[in-house]
Amino acid sequence: MSKFNKDKVMQRYLIVAVALTLVGVAVIAKAGYTMTAKKSYWETVANGLKSDSDSVRPNRGNILSCDGQLLASSIPEYKIFMDYQAGGNADTAWNRKRDSIWNAELDSLCRGLNNIFPERSAEEFKARLQEGKAKVLKNGTVGARHWAVWPRRISYSTYCEVAELPYFNLPANRGGFHAEKFEARRRPFGSLAERTIGDIRSFEGGKDTARFGLELYYDSVLRGKTGIQHKQKVLNKTVPFVITPPVDGADIVTTIDVGMQDLAEQSLIEELKKWNASMGVTILMEVKTGDVKAIVNMRRGSDGEYHEMYNDAISYRCEPGSVFKTASFLVALDDGVVDTSYIIHTGNGQMRMHGANMKDHNWHRGGYGDINVARTLEVSSNIGVSYVIDHFYGSNPTKYVEGLYRVGIGEDLKLSINGYLAPNIRMPNTTTTNRAEYWSKTTLPWMSIGYETQIAPINTVTFYNAIANNGKMMRPRFVKEFVKDGEVIKTVEPEVIKDQIARPQAIQTMQTILRHVVSQGLGKKAGSHSFQVAGKTGTAQVAKAGGYKSGTVEYWLSFCGYFPADNPQYTCIVCLKKAGLPASGGAMSGAVFHKISEGVMAKNLKLRVEDARDSLSVFVPDVKGGDVTAANYVLSNLNVNTSDIRLETPEIQQHMMPNTVGMGARDAVYQIERQGVKVSLVGTGSVKRQSIAPGTALKPGMTCTLELK
Numbered sequence: 099m100s101k102f103n104k105d106k107v108m109q110r111y112l113i114v115a116v117a118l119t120l121v122g123v124a125v126i127a128k129a130g131y132t133m134t135a136k137k138s139y140w141e142t143v144a145n146g147l148k149s150d151s152d153s154v155r156p157n158r159g160n161i162l163s164c165d166g167q168l169l170a171s172s173i174p175e176y177k178i179f180m181d182y183q184a185g186g187n188a189d190t191a192w193n194r195k196r197d198s199i200w201n202a203e204l205d206s207l208c209r210g211l212n213n214i215f216p217e218r219s220a221e222e223f224k225a226r227l228q229e230g231k232a233k234v235l236k237n238g239t240v241g242a243r244h245w246a247v248w249p250r251r252i253s254y255s256t257y258c259e260v261a262e263l264p265y266f267n268l269p270a271n272r273g274g275f276h277a278e279k280f281e282a283r284r285r286p287f288g289s290l291a292e293r294t295i296g297d298i299r300s301f302e303g304g305k306d307t308a309r310f311g312l313e314l315y316y317d318s319v320l321r322g323k324t325g326i327q328h329k330q331k332v333l334n335k336t337v338p339f340v341i342t343p344p345v346d347g348a349d350i351v352t353t354i355d356v357g358m359q360d361l362a363e364q365s366l367i368e369e370l371k372k373w374n375a376s377m378g379v380t381i382l383m384e385v386k387t388g389d390v391k392a393i394v395n396m397r398r399g400s401d402g403e404y405h406e407m408y409n410d411a412i413s414y415r416c417e418p419g420s421v422f423k424t425a426s427f428l429v430a431l432d433d434g435v436v437d438t439s440y441i442i443h444t445g446n447g448q449m450r451m452h453g454a455n456m457k458d459h460n461w462h463r464g465g466y467g468d469i470n471v472a473r474t475l476e477v478s479s480n481i482g483v484s485y486v487i488d489h490f491y492g493s494n495p496t497k498y499v500e501g502l503y504r505v506g507i508g509e510d511l512k513l514s515i516n517g518y519l520a521p522n523i524r525m526p527n528t529t530t531t532n533r534a535e536y537w538s539k540t541t542l543p544w545m546s547i548g549y550e551t552q553i554a555p556i557n558t559v560t561f562y563n564a565i566a567n568n569g570k571m572m573r574p575r576f577v578k579e580f581v582k583d584g585e586v587i588k589t590v591e592p593e594v595i596k597d598q599i600a601r602p603q604a605i606q607t608m609q610t611i612l613r614h615v616v617s618q619g620l621g622k623k624a625g626s627h628s629f630q631v632a633g634k635t636g637t638a639q640v641a642k643a644g645g646y647k648s649g650t651v652e653y654w655l656s657f658c659g660y661f662p663a664d665n666p667q668y669t670c671i672v673c674l675k676k677a678g679l680p681a682s683g684g685a686m687s688g689a690v691f692h693k694i695s696e697g698v699m700a701k702n703l704k705l706r707v708e709d710a711r712d713s714l715s716v717f718v719p720d721v722k723g724g725d726v727t728a729a730n731y732v733l734s735n736l737n738v739n740t741s742d743i744r745l746e747t748p749e750i751q752q753h754m755m756p757n758t759v760g761m762g763a764r765d766a767v768y769q770i771e772r773q774g775v776k777v778s779l780v781g782t783g784s785v786k787r788q789s790i791a792p793g794t795a796l797k798p799g800m801t802c803t804l805e806l807k
Contacts, residue, residue: 154340156322158281159347161295161312163356164389164578168286169295170313175251175282178260182231182241184274196272200231203264210263214256215248223247251280281306283313291359293409294393294515294576295352311409312350312576314516319580322347349581353389357701358382358694362392365693366672367404370396373686375676376652378404379411381559382694385666387592388563388572392694412518415552419638420683421658421671422507422548423483425561427475428608429501432600435490438472438607444481451488452539456481459637472611476619478635484543495526495542506571506599507553507561514590515576522552548638555656559671562633562658564596565612566666569605571596613663624657624688626696632666633659633691635684640675653681657688661695667702670694755802757792758785763806770802781806 161170185193208223215223230245252260257277260266266275283298283306296311308314308321325344362380370378375398382392393411396404408414430436447458447465458465458479466479474482491498502508502523510520523545526537544550556574564571573593580588599605612632615621620635636656658671672687672694753773758766766785767777773796786807790800 154325154327154342154344155281156324156344157346158283158298158306158322159320160349161320162349162351162581163354164352164391165355166351167356169291169352169354169356170283170285172281173284174254175280176254176257176277177251177280178247178257178275178277180227180230180245180247181243181270181274181276182233182245183239183243184270185272196268199265199268204228206264207266211247211260214259247275251282287356287360289406290356290363291354291393292406293395294354294390310516312352312515315514316350316577319350320347346582348587350577351579351581352577353384353387353391353575354393355391358698359392359394361697361701362694363394363396365690365697366394366396368693369674369686369690370398370404373674373676375674377410377675378690379414379555379671379673380690380694381411381555381671382698383559383563383574383669385563385566385660385669386572388560388575389578389592390574390576391668409515409517410555412513412515412554412556415519415522415554416640416654417549417551417638418553418558419548419636419654419656420478420480421558421562421634421636421656422551422553423475423478423546424565424608424612424634425502425505425507426483426487426498426546427471427611428505428565428600428604429498430471430486430490431604431607432505433490433497433501436471436486438470438611440471440486441468442471442474442479442482442485443468444474444479444485447481449481449485451484451543454540454544456484456543472614475611475634476615478620478637480547484546487546488543492542495537498542498546499523499525504599505561506564506596507557509557509560509571509595511557511560511573511595513556513574513576518556519554521554521557524551548636555671555673558656558658559669560595561599562660562671563669564599565605565608566632566660566669569596569598569600569602570594571599609663612659616659616663620684621657621659621688623685624659624691624695626661626692626699628696629661629699630663631659631661631691631695632663633657633688635682635688637681637683652677655681655683655687657683657691659691661699668695668698753796755788755790755792755794755796758788758804759792761785763804766804770804774798776801778803779806780804783807 158172160168160172163169185196204224204227205220208220208227211223212218212220218226227245227247230242232240233242233245234240235242247260261275261277265273267273268275270276285292285295292311294311296313296315297309298306298313299309308317313320323345325340326342327340362382366378366380369375377398378394378396380392380394381390383390393409395406395408395410397407397410399405399407427436444458444466446467447461447463449456458477458481460466460477466473466477466482469477469479469482471482471486473479474486487498499508508521508523511518524535524537526541527535528537530536541550560571560574571594573595575590575592577590579586579590600608609632612634613630615634616625616631621631621633624633624635625631634657636654636658638654638656640652640654652675654673654675656671656673658669660666660669670691672690674687674690676686755773755775756769758769761769762784763779763782766788767779770777775790775796776799778801780803783806785804787805789803789805790796
């Protein structure tokens with residue numbers, strides 16, 4: 099055994115320790131040198147390998163209908179470019195090969211582009227591509243770096259077609275073909291509820307901007323959060339590294355019903371075209387929740403067709419006309435100053451009020467004479483309404499205006515959508531020098547019948563909806579919930595604005611009056627033979643430029659009501675704007691209301707098969723003679739108990755005519771032709787009569803005619 103030599107081991111240990119120490123000192127010195135003297139050099143190298151922070155756009159959320167159908171969604175679109183300096187301009191083997199491929203494939207490439215984009219010829223594409231290749235840049239290099247192949251954005255499927263073309267199918271860092279991706283907003287149902295859903299304007303730099311409607315109001319929810327990424331060169335390839343991942347936007351589920359929206363739109367456009375009207379609005383609201391199921395805004399464009407240009411349903415404030423009379427009388431009924439038996443002397447249809455002439459629509463036929471409060475609304479008497487309000491509130495008009503706000507017709511709805519304008523119902527002011535705000539003696543009577551105020555249709559329909567809802571006013575709701583990754587993250591509950599807009603007795607009285615307006619008043623056109631309708635007509639003059647005396651008077655025609663009246667489910671307002679006579683809110687707007695209400699009720703009608711059965715009929719189906727096995731199979735799949743049905747297989751004797759009466763045509767032909775007899779059919783159904791009697795001896799060449807019923 100060798101003896102351990104301590105001195106040699108320590109000597110070797112010392113040598114290793116010194117060597118490692120020297121290496122460590124060298125590493126530290128080199129690092130210090132790099133961090134100080136070579137700092138700027140290596141920063142330049144790093145910047146060449148790594149790009150600045152780039153934003154990563156999230157996916158924008160979808161907008162859905164109440165039953166989950168897509169109303170607005172984002173799809174990718176692309177702009178295609180060429181980088182003629184991809185791979186560098188050095189005289190390398192690959193660059194020489196690339197140029198030879200370009201020269202060989204250019205004509206084929208241009209023909210392919212022409213097939214995909216027939217608007218431009220192959221020769222035009224060739225000239226365009228050669229122009230980019232020959233372009234001299236400011237730094238003296240030849241070849242554009244970001245040369246647009248096609249000026250417009252293309253879909254993903256078109257992009258895939260282009261990327262398969264000769265030369266373009268080379269890797270981007272070799273051939274230079276590349277694309278920029280954009281998110282385009284698309285509405286599968288086209289212009290349906292366009293102004294309410296909203297729109298996105300996309301810019302070439304990749305930025306998109308919400309413009310109006312729900313897209314704008316809920317932009318922060320739909321947009322999501324932008325992420326951050328760096329790009330670094332690895333083995334001559336640029337690899338993105340996500341630092342902060344993007345957060346996709348949430349989907350919003352609206353209250354819009356696609357079927358009801360389409361029904362309302364088509365019904366309104368049909369009436370607009372019929373009367374050559376310039377503008378129309380329709381809102382359909384669910385009574386209990388305030389959900390807006392349909393909202394249509396149509397204006398006649400320069401092409402003569404109707405388009406959604408503005409959200410007039412929430413922003414077009416105008417003098418509402420006679421639909422406002424309901425609010426005036428509800429204030430009087432709620433204050434108890436009148437009841438339905440109160441008699442009003444309307445005379446011959448004309449009455450002087452504070453120096454101005456108030457007329458009823460039938461003044462040229464002698465007026466209505468003495469009528470009560472209920473009949474006043476049924477026939478929409480201007481004199482009747484204005485007389486009551488002026489008589490009981492003339493000495494204190496502030497009380498009347500406060501009553502209008504109390505019953506909710508002047509409520510600021512604070513809608514969750516951009517563009518809404520709250521009602522403008524002014525308080526009495528006799529000291530102002532502003533003529534538009536000055537309160538004269540004629541202001542009160544004319545305000546009571548729908549003039550001297552500015553109210554958007556959404557406020558009127560919300561007020562009538564409260565009457566249908568027994569006095570409870572609901573805030574119009576456009577969005578039900580927010581959804582992320584298939585899960586509901588927030589629900590927007592129905593919101594009550596006012597628990598009771600008037601005393602229950604006043605509400606019940608008004609409900610009865612509104613039913614009578616349709617059943618025996620001016621609103622008959624809005625009624626239905628299948629269910630009760632309640633509502634009020636309205637016709638107001640709207641002056642164009644030059645005033646009422648210029649001869650260019652337009653009419654704002656409306657009907658607002660709810661259905662079915664005995665159990666209200668929906669409230670609807672229809673407004674038309676047209677020039678000249680005839681002009682009738684009941685006949686024109688009421689006709690649209692009728693179509694919408696009938697369509698909605700038919701859509702919601704649910705019938706069970708059991709309800710269509712006759713209790714005295716037999717529910718076992720008739721079974722024709724013939725193939726018993728097939729009949730048993732069918733009956734068993736219909737869940738019919740075959741034990742109560744006697745099915746017998748007919749006896750067939752060779753060379754004898756079988757009895758086929760009662761059989762289906764197919765089975766009868768089969769049985770007879772088995773005997774070598776030809777068959778001729780007359781009629782359809784089962785066999786009623788056969789030309790050869792059953793049991794007849796058959797001979798070859800015979801023909802049997804079967805009469806079917």
